[in-house]
Each structure stands twice: as structure tokens, then as C-alpha cells.
Amino acid sequence: MTHTHNPVYCALDTTDTAEAVRLAKMLIGHVGGLKVGLEYYCANGTDGFKRIAETGMPIFLDLKFHDIPNTVAGAIRAVAPLGPKILTIHTQGGPEMMRRAADTAAEQAEKHGLTKPWVVGVTILTSLDDSDLKAIGVADKVADQVARLAALGASSGLDGMVCSPLEIALARRATHKDFKLVVPGIRPAGSAVGDQKRVMTPKEALTAGADVLVIGRPITQAKDPQEAANLIAASLL
Numbered sequence: 001m002t003h004t005h006n007p008v009y010c011a012l013d014t015t016d017t018a019e020a021v022r023l024a025k026m027l028i029g030h031v032g033g034l035k036v037g038l039e040y041y042c043a044n045g046t047d048g049f050k051r052i053a054e055t056g057m058p059i060f061l062d063l064k065f066h067d068i069p070n071t072v073a074g075a076i077r078a079v080a081p082l083g084p085k086i087l088t089i090h091t092q093g094g095p096e097m098m099r100r101a102a103d104t105a106a107e108q109a110e111k112h113g114l115t116k117p118w119v120v121g122v123t124i125l126t127s128l129d130d131s132d133l134k135a136i137g138v139a140d141k142v143a144d145q146v147a148r149l150a151a152l153g154a155s156s157g158l159d160g161m162v163c164s165p166l167e168i169a170l171a172r173r174a175t176h177k178d179f180k181l182v183v184p185g186i187r188p189a190g191s192a193v194g195d196q197k198r199v200m201t202p203k204e205a206l207t208a209g210a211d212v213l214v215i216g217r218p219i220t221q222a223k224d225p226q227e228a229a230n231l232i233a234a235s236l237l
């Protein structure tokens with residue numbers, strides 16, 4: 001399976017550059033892309049990003065920007081030249097912030113001769129439940145708030161959103177057929193769930209309508225990460 005058709009992005013959640021580069025090289029051609037998040041990026045910055053990008057794999061830069069529109073636009077200008085395939089922002093930053101983020105990503109891609117990254121929105125983090133929303137003054141249930149923020153993201157120019165496997169159907173209903181659904185909380189049958197609460201297998205999530213499957217530990221902590229990635233890819237056929 002070539003990586004252009006493999007929907008799996010492996011999350012490299014470590015601060016250790018050598019370990020991330022070792023895993024990234026090992027996974028070339030076995031996953032569709034790699035995810036670099038706050039942990040790796042805060043420790044290693046743009047040079048660390050470039051070390052991973054040298055693999056030639058598409059990269060999901062998951063920094064979940066959440067600030068005023070001008071600052072988020074500035075952050076996107078700063079990372080756009082790195083050429084990530086996917087960028088994340090928080091939908092709770094509101095419509096103007098999302099619009100500026102989408103417009104800035106498009107402008108910068110054109111300026112640098114790069115493919116425009118997908119700007120995808122985080123709605124309600126999977127670590128929050130209804131009682132957490134109540135604590136921050138949101139009376140609605142998680143599902144209603146996810147649907148509201150998803151629709152707002154789609155109407156504010158985002159390319160897609162991050163959602164849990166159990167939110168795929170709801171997210172699709174609230175948006176449109178081309179909205180990219182980037183889905184963590186994926187566990188191959190028989191692998192440890194760890195701290196993820198609501199999980200599906202890769203095949204179930206793909207069938208439900210996920211566009212990208214974000215998978216970390218089931219690959220990175222496997223005895224043989226390459227074999228684990230191959231088994232996941234095979235399970236999707």
C-alpha cells in the first residue's frame with residue numbers, strides 16, 4: 001500500500017529527537033503520514049520538524065492554536081513555510097479567528113509555492129465530559145457543542161475537524177461530505193486502550209467515514225512498529 005492511499009498518521013509523541021527520527025524513518029511507506037504535536041515541537045522546534053520532514057512523508061503539525069485572530073494568523077505564517085499537510089486550531093477561537101487562519105494558510109501556501117495545508121478544528125477535547133462543560137459555563141451536552149462548533153468551523157472556511165470515532169456520524173451530519181474528519185482514539189483489535197476512553201478499530205472508523213486515522217502507541221510502543229503499521233494497513237483492505 002503506498003502512503004498516498006494509507007489514511008494512518010502515526011503520532012510521534014516524544015521529546016526525544018533521535019527516537020522520533022528513528023521511528024519516522026522506520027515507518028516510511030508503512031503509514032500515510034506522521035503527526036508531530038506539542039510535546040515534540042516544544043522540545044525540538046522547527047529544526048526538529050525538519051528532521052522528521054526529511055523522510056518525505058506528509059506531516060500533521062498538531063499545535064492546536066487558540067488565540068486572538070491576529071496572533072493565530074501570525075503563528076500560521078510562522079509554520080506555513082515548513083509545509084505541513086495538516087494544521088490544527090481550536091474552533092472555540094470563534095469564526096473570525098478560523099476565517100483568518102484559513103485565509104492565511106492559503107496565502108502563505110501560494111507565497112511559498114506549497115500545497116495549501118488542511119486547517120482542521122478541534123471542537124471539544126476528548127478528555128472533557130458534560131460535567132467539565134458545565135464547570136466552564138457551557139450548559140449544552142458535549143455532543144451538541146461538538147455539532148455546533150463543527151458547523152461553525154465548516155462555515156468559517158476550515159477544511160475539516162478532529163473528532164473521536166464516536167463523533168464521526170454527528171460531525172458529518174453537522175458539516176458536509178468533503179469536510180475532512182481526522183480521528184484519534186483508534187485501537188486495532190486486541191491492543192491496549194490506555195487512556196483513550198471511546199475507541200474504534202481502524203476499519204470501523206474508516207467505514208464510519210474517517211478521512212485520517214491518528215494512531216500513536218499501538219504503533220510506536222509495538223515491539224516491531226513497522227509490522228504493527230503493516231497489520232493496520234492490511235486490516236483496512
Ligand SMILES: O=C(O)c1cc(=O)[nH]c(=O)n1[C@@H]1O[C@H](COP(=O)(O)O)[C@@H](O)[C@H]1O
Binds near residue numbers: 196
Ligand atoms: O488532536 C489530536 O490529535 C487528539 C485529539 C483528541 O481529542 N484526542 C487525542 O488522542 N488526540 C491525539 O491523538 C494521538 C493518539 O495517540 P494514541 O492514544 O497513542 O493512539 C495523540 O497524539 C493525542 O494527542
